[in-house]
Amino acid sequence: MISQLSWKIGGQQGEGVESTDRIFSTALNRLGYYLYGYRHFSSRIKGGHTNNKIRISTNPIRAISDDLDILVAFDQESIDLNSHELRPGGVVVADAKFNPNLPEGVNAKLFAVPITSIAEELGTSLMKNMVASGASWALLGLPIEVFNKAVEEEFGRKGPAIVEKNIEAVKRGSEFVLEQAGGPLDEFKLDPADGKQKLFMIGNEAIALGSIAAGCRLMSAYPITPASEIMEYLIKKLPKFGGTVVQTEDEIAAVTMAIGANYAGVRTMTASAGPGLALMMEAIGLAGMTETPLVIVNTQRGGPSTGLPTKQEQSDLNAMVYGTHGEIPKIVIAPASIEDCFYDTIEAFNLAEEYQVPVIIMTDLQLSLGKQSCNTLDLNEVPIKRGKLVRDLPALEENQYFKRYEFTGDGISPRVLPGDKNGIHHVTGVEHDEVGRPSENAVNRQKMMDKRLNKLNGLTIRDAVRVDAPHKEADLLIIGMGSTGGTIDEARRRLSADDVLTNHITIRQIHPFPTDIVQAELAKAKKVIVLENNATGQLASQVKLYAGGADKIKSVLKYDGNPFLPSEVYKACKELN
Template sequence: MINQLSWKVGGQQGEGIESTGEIFSIALNRLGYYLYGYRHFSSRIKGGHTNNKIRVSTKQIRSISDDLDILVAFDQETIDVNYKELHDNGIIIADEKFSPKCPEDTNATMYVVPFTEMATNLGTSLMKNMVAVGASCAVLDLDIHVFEEVVQEIFGRKGQQVVDKNMEAIKAGFEFMRDKLTDNQTMVLEKADGKKRMFMIGNDAIAMGALAGGCRFMAAYPITPASEIMEYLIKKLPLVGGTVIQTEDEIAACTMAIGANYGGIRALTASAGPGLSLKMEAIGLAGMTETPVVIVDTQRGGPSTGLPTKQEQSDLMAMIYGTHGEIPKIVIAPSTVEEAFYDAAEAFNLAEEYQCPVIVLSDLQLSLGKQTVEPLDYSKVEIHRGKLMSGELPEVENKDYFKRYEVTEDGVSPRVIPGMKNGIHHVTGVEHNEMGKPSESAANRKAQMDKRFRKIENIKFNTPVYKNVQHEEADLLIVGFNSTRGTIEEAIGRLEADGIKVNHAHVRLIHPFPTDEILPLVQSAKKVAVVENNATGQLANIMKMNVGHAEKIVKVTKYDGNPFLPHEIHSRCKELF
């Protein structure tokens, strides 16, 4: 028996590859297994190679695996592109329709199964993916009845006959494959604990966190890989009196979100790199007017349209320094789906407490990768609205404007909702005095700039750095952010086995940078490897600016559109010694 397995299904986009992986993984999740899935897909609606790699384990996992146990192929390209991941005892299950050819330089075993023919005989070739699920079940010696509930949920609205036909397809694939296998060719997983856990993508967690954090309005324009946030909230916000507006462009989306926040409604917008470029002027407006707003950036391959469906982490500098002029802002970067939920909720508190833009930074792997999630604890979500005034305001002296931008010791001024008696003030994107009236006075300019930046001198964020510190003096400190956490953790286990003492820091507060948290870890390590999916080592450069010790810091980068694999981090870090 084995305690983990890696399974991949591939074919042409639009022929049910995603649903095949979805049905397979949901059923295993409900048995109590931990899963981690990552989709490789093209930036087109139909056509082009796509695959879905799913890792199944009896223990918590947060990365895709180096190798592959089972490859389900709906076309020859799937075999040609992915077979090298198979280990010597791996299995290829291929559709007979395309006359599959097994590469000579592999020791994997190929089984040819008539997916399409069997499905057609049952009524429609569209059910070939169900035949493939059944064949996979035979290799794992799974009871196909575990899929009945999932199939019912997915196809039930189409009628019981459709449900029954799909179950027949699973059974047909199972029986055909079982007859071909010998006992030593099965891959039987150890029994899971049977506990109920969620199985979700990071975008859904961000949307749920926004909902739990009091968000009641979203303005957005569709873009990969952020669209699922909008799609989720379109369904859920109306249930709590909120709404979503799909705007004509990204500029409108950001300004609408700013307007809603100015009116006292917690609001957000979400996009990817190209959309964030368009939002930058509006983000500057939020900074100048000290209006709270939450913006989600789901990073993808750039520049320009770049690689819209591939992994990259190259927006750090843009998120910190992208606006013209200088404004205070907060950039946070969750590293797991659970953190994505809690951080999205907390982002609204930060935005209102510090009255500035808060950017929740994700990446494609975290946003669209699907993973097992322990039950979320909604009691951890609290609502803090900062210096938002309530009740009756005192009369303003001399019948003048309310001091909305009052110069305060902590940099945060009292805030009012439009329409509050005695709360009238001027709002403008030009520099202004305490009452919001335009002012070009040098003294006022300096006072207002200093005030705005005092706000973020002492940001209170629950976990600015996730730390796994096993050694007082480490040979190596590995630093990362966003989705690389699980892959780094796996690589560290291998490095420790090689006799290298390794500590791990994962940065969750990108800006303002948590120097006090990171500096002691850097000082106590002989070398520092900064792991990131970009070409120039943006996080490494930010660390050099904030903690120094540039001579220790080594950039471990990958920018080919694919996420890191554990063996890549292991080998790159081992080369340092």
């Protein structure tokens, strides 16, 4: 028996690849396995090759596997594009309809199953995904009852007749392949899972759930890949908590609506990707100037312009840190796991109100859309901090205004809700005095700039840098951000077998940069590798700028639209060591 296995299904977009993966992985999750998924899909609704890959393990995993054990193919293109990943002795379950064949040099078993024919016999070719699922599930020798339960949950709302037909499709696919194979394949039998309950979700869902827990009651957004799932989740869930989602006409309207709602005291967020973030830049400056809390999620994808809307990249870092005209205080944080997506979203809302600044949650496509197992989330770890939001204000003297932008020792001024008695003040995007009245006075201007920019001095969020540094003097320090952490750790295990001593840090507070923590780790390494999915080494530039070490820092970059594989990280580290 084996402790882990990799399974992939491929076909044309719109022919059931996503639903097949969903049911297959849901059933595995019910059994208690750890899962890590990756979606390769086209930026169109129908047509174009798509595939979903699931890594299944009895132990926690946070990376895509280098190889592949089982490939389910709905067309020859899926075999041609993905069979190179198959390990020797791997399996291809393919639809007999297209007369499948393996490319030369591929050492794998091919099972041609009449997937479409069986589905059509049962009434519709749409059920071919269930035939294919049943065939591959059967080869693993896993209990069919668990799979059938997942089918019931998927199709239950369509009535018992549809459920029965889909279960029959699973049975037919299972029986056919088992007859061909002579029973389940011993080399693919998984060790029993621990049976413990685990959540199984994408990062976008965790962000949406975190926003609800944080008290968000309005989301204003415009749909865009790969951020749309945040909006879609909240459309279903937020009304149950007295909230609502507004789909605006564009990203400019989305961010300005969020600023207005936050000013009124409602915790509000918006979410987008690189092109949408670009449209929000002027408004982000407005939030900085008016010191209005604002939470933005930026799910990075391939750029520039429309770029690669459905592919992995981490190239918006500079835009998030430097994107506004002029100079404002802002916080940029980067979750590195599904759990981080939940807890960091809560922290983002707290930080936005405590410091009265825009907070950008920086994710990437793999973290946003890759479905993963995660631990049960602890709702006791959800503090709500509203900062200097004051109520029951003392009376003002005649013709006086509330000092909304009062000069204070920490640079953070008292904040009131509009309509509160004795809280009247001006709000404007031009430079202003303590009550918000427009002012071009040179002394006031400098004091206001200093007040705004200095209020983030010393800010360090929870786990600003996640450190795994067992060696006082390491051959290599590997630095990453976002979804790269699990891949780095897997590569490190291979490097350790080669007697290469490695430390690893994941930088989660991108701005303001956690200089002291990073400097301390740089000092313990002979060489430093910064791993990131962009072409210009944006994270490496931040490290060099704020923490130094330029003489020993090397960049490992990947910007072809795909996430790093553990083997790629291992090879790059060996070459640079």
